[in-house]
Amino acid sequence: MRDESLTPAIQAIDICKSYPGSPPVEALKNESLSINDNEFFTLLGPSGCGKTTLLRLIAGFEDLTSGELRLYGEDISSMPPEKRPINTVFQHYALFPHMTVVENVAFGLRRRGTDVSQAQKTALEMLDLVQMSQFANRRPSQLSGGQQQRVSLARALAPHPKVLLLDEPLSALDLKLRQSMRTELKRLQRETGITFVFVTHDQEEALSMSDRIAVMSAGRVQQIASPSEIYEQPRNRFVADFIGDANFFQGKVTHQNGNTARFRISPEIEIAARTENTPPAGDVTLFVRPEKLDLLTSATSETLPGDVREISYLGNTTDYAIDLRNGPSIVVRSENHHNGDALALPGDAVHVGIDPSAVRVLEA
Amino acid sequence: MPKSRDIRALPGLKWFSLGFFVYLYLPLLILVIFSFNATKSATVWGGFSLDWYAKALANDDIRRAAWNSLVIATTATVFSTTMATMAALSLTRNKSLPRKPLFNGMLLLPLMVPEIVTAVATLTLFATIGLSLGLGNIIIAHTVFCIPFAYLPIRARLQGMDESLETAARDLYASKWATLRFVTLPLLAPGIVSGAMLAFIISIDDFIITLMVAEAGSTTLPIYIYSLVRIGITPEVNAVSTVLLIISIFFVTLSYLVEKRGKF
Numbered sequence: 345m346r347d348e349s350l351t352p353a354i355q356a357i358d359i360c361k362s363y364p365g366s367p368p369v370e371a372l373k374n375e376s377l378s379i380n381d382n383e384f385f386t387l388l389g390p391s392g393c394g395k396t397t398l399l400r401l402i403a404g405f406e407d408l409t410s411g412e413l414r415l416y417g418e419d420i421s422s423m424p425p426e427k428r429p430i431n432t433v434f435q436h437y438a439l440f441p442h443m444t445v446v447e448n449v450a451f452g453l454r455r456r457g458t459d460v461s462q463a464q465k466t467a468l469e470m471l472d473l474v475q476m477s478q479f480a481n482r483r484p485s486q487l488s489g490g491q492q493q494r495v496s497l498a499r500a501l502a503p504h505p506k507v508l509l510l511d512e513p514l515s516a517l518d519l520k521l522r523q524s525m526r527t528e529l530k531r532l533q534r535e536t537g538i539t540f541v542f543v544t545h546d547q548e549e550a551l552s553m554s555d556r557i558a559v560m561s562a563g564r565v566q567q568i569a570s571p572s573e574i575y576e577q578p579r580n581r582f583v584a585d586f587i588g589d590a591n592f593f594q595g596k597v598t599h600q601n602g603n604t605a606r607f608r609i610s611p612e613i614e615i616a617a618r619t620e621n622t623p624p625a626g627d628v629t630l631f632v633r634p635e636k637l638d639l640l641t642s643a644t645s646e647t648l649p650g651d652v653r654e655i656s657y658l659g660n661t662t663d664y665a666i667d668l669r670n671g672p673s674i675v676v677r678s679e680n681h682h683n684g685d686a687l688a689l690p691g692d693a694v695h696v697g698i699d700p701s702a703v704r705v706l707e708a
Numbered sequence: 709m710p711k712s713r714d715i716r717a718l719p720g721l722k723w724f725s726l727g728f729f730v731y732l733y734l735p736l737l738i739l740v741i742f743s744f745n746a747t748k749s750a751t752v753w754g755g756f757s758l759d760w761y762a763k764a765l766a767n768d769d770i771r772r773a774a775w776n777s778l779v780i781a782t783t784a785t786v787f788s789t790t791m792a793t794m795a796a797l798s799l800t801r802n803k804s805l806p807r808k809p810l811f812n813g814m815l816l817l818p819l820m821v822p823e824i825v826t827a828v829a830t831l832t833l834f835a836t837i838g839l840s841l842g843l844g845n846i847i848i849a850h851t852v853f854c855i856p857f858a859y860l861p862i863r864a865r866l867q868g869m870d871e872s873l874e875t876a877a878r879d880l881y882a883s884k885w886a887t888l889r890f891v892t893l894p895l896l897a898p899g900i901v902s903g904a905m906l907a908f909i910i911s912i913d914d915f916i917i918t919l920m921v922a923e924a925g926s927t928t929l930p931i932y933i934y935s936l937v938r939i940g941i942t943p944e945v946n947a948v949s950t951v952l953l954i955i956s957i958f959f960v961t962l963s964y965l966v967e968k969r970g971k972f
Contacts, residue, residue: 405875425878426886438876442894451890452880503881 351417352378353507353539354402359411361397371397373563374411379507379541380556381416384533386542388550389560390586395543398560399509402541404428415506426455431500432509436516437492439484445495446471446480452503470498473532490521497529501536510542514549526553547587551575559583580707584631591637591674593630604700610671613648617703629706634677638697639664639687647695650674652688662686666696736953743946760947770948773932780843780918780928781911784850785858789904791851792858793896797888800866801874819856826853827920834921845921846928850911857910858903861967865899898966905963909956 354377361372372394379385387395400406401413404425413421420428431452439448449467458466471477474494484492493513500508510529514522530553533540544550550557551571558568559582567579578584581592595607598614605619607630617630640647650666653673657680664676664687676696678687688694743761747754764770795815799808818826830849839845873895877887893900915930922931929952936945 403879405878424883425875426881426883430879432876432879434872434876436870436872438870438872440873440876440891440895451877451882455877455881455886455890499880 351381352414353381353383353416354379354541355414355417356398356402357412357414359398359401359413360409361394361401361406362409370563372401375563375565377558377565377568379539382537382539384530384540384542384553384555386544386550386554386557387560388544388547388557388586390545393560394563395545395560396511399432399511399541399543402507403430403432403509429503429506430509431503431505432511433493433496433500433513435512437484437489437496439492439496439499441484444481444483445476445487448484448495449499449502452499456503467498467502470502471495473501473535474498474528490517490525493517493525497532501532501538504536505538507539507541510540512544513542514544515546522549529553551587559586561586577704578631578706581629581631584704584706589634589675589677590631591634593672594627595630596627597625605705610668613668613671615648615698615703616646616700617705618701619705630703631706632698632703634663634675635661635679636699636702637674637676638699639666639676639678640695640697641688643695644697647697649693649695652690652692652694654690655686655688657686664688664694666694668696739946740950740953742943743950745943745946748942760943761951764944764947764951767944769927770929770932773927773929776843776926777912777929780846780850781908783847784854784911785904785908787847787851788854788907789858789862789900792855792862792903792907793900795855796859796863796866797892800863801871815859816856818853823853823916827917830917831920840923842923843926845923846918846926849917849921850914853914853917854907854911858907861902861906861963862896862899865896865902869895901966902963905959905966909959912952913956 356375356377358374358376359372360370360374363369363371375394375398387398389395397406401408404420404423404427408421411421412419415428415430439445440451443451446464446467449470450463453463453466454460468477468480471480474497476491476494476498479487479491479495484495487495493516496513513529514525517525526549529540529542542550542553551574554571556568557571557574559566559574561582567574567583569577569579574583575587578587584590584592593607593609593615595609595615598606598608600606600619600622603618603620604616606614606616607628608614609630615630643649648668648671650668650671650673653665653667655665656663658677659680661677661679664678665673666676667673674696742749742751742753744756744758745754746757746759795811798805799812799815805811830852833839834845834849839848841848869892873891874887877891878884882890913930914928915934918928919931919934922928927935929948933945933948933952936942936948
């Protein structure tokens, strides 16, 4: 028997999906990606980026326009959804309103041919797993949104699918519930050992739960990497901009010394950046996260002078929008300490410290 | 009495509405009251009695007509509801079916065609092909005009139904047929029942088309009542009409309750 842990759970090879129309809408453009066994994999992107289309293709709700989909090495491209050992947790739960909670959870098992008593038993175990066993005989309409979401999870996990797809399952829940469900999902993934493919537009969700994230935009995967790599080393401007906040500069390299290069970002301002390989000679995009900048009251050799334009208080941090003298404007995020007083007020002259290791050069 | 400060209240509407309901229900009320009249007059009250109901019940012609009506309405309801359900399923769920608005319009058009036109057309058709199935002729004609009535509530129910439920069923290893049987039809049931009741009412009450296509011996209740009225209105007619009225109210109420209970 093939060792399944070495074969990718899902392998997409040059898959395309376009919808008829004039011109046809290309929801996915020639995408190839692999999702590993026992992985919490997240598809992250703004609405219309193709992430839900990819999920529906994996589930079998849509037909591929071209390309091939494999599940543990087996071609499932033309397999109807009921034949795929893949289950889905729907955004709006999609619980059957005419069945009780336990009947909902047993549905998949029953359709697969499990006998009534065994299906009932497994369904109750699943409800136990999501702490919903006391509601087994209720109707879905008698449950709150969070409870319905748990039932929907139990229903999708009950037939023990090889891959579980989650289509923005937390988006309809309120903030506190959403946060506790994140831990819960992560726990379920660990305990069941099932490969999870999670779709979301919420970067916090993606960063906090995933083993790997695929950032998507305009029908293409922009980058696949671990959450910290996505945040710290975004491959392009879209990824850097979509995840977290970022300051961008256009600049040209002036000189290079070892692995540090200097870039001119305005006629009078140069900043240093750590680079792994030789930066291209032409215009490049530099980016730096606002929280990696320092707001100082006195100048040193590596600081840039500027004036505070406005400040926004965000609770644990404050954002300072600063116009650099003879240069672009920049946002510095600073943690609020002590009594929460601002470090500077609009109109104050300040100095911004930029550590070269915090500045990154982006692809094109 | 203080003037109403409710900005939505329109002056005089209350009395207008009252007049409207009196106009609508007074004749029905009089019909029902005089069905219990002890004398043979349909206009002068002569005391309470159930004689006319007993008399109507004992009348073989009335019993035969009522039986015919029931057989026709039941059969036409079953046929038309089945077809309406299939039409609604394919017009709301079949993604690849082209020109849905056209088909939908064609299904509903009979609601707007003058009944007399349909009646003449049906009669001509039956005469041309020499169809002579007794009650069968009426059942076929009724099935046809009941379809749009049955179709409307079924389609409304399907349109209000979350398609992701059917997707979820397919996701959970249910084939197309299993999805229809375990998810779509149970959820659609209130719409189907409601459509069937409507079809039944429309069929049992039909006069023009039935009159045209009915052969000798296939007299239905509305046609029999009409023939009685031509001789002269007696409280017997009132009694039969009251029974028909009660049947209608019963089914309409049932249809309403089923639809209300089955809300998602």
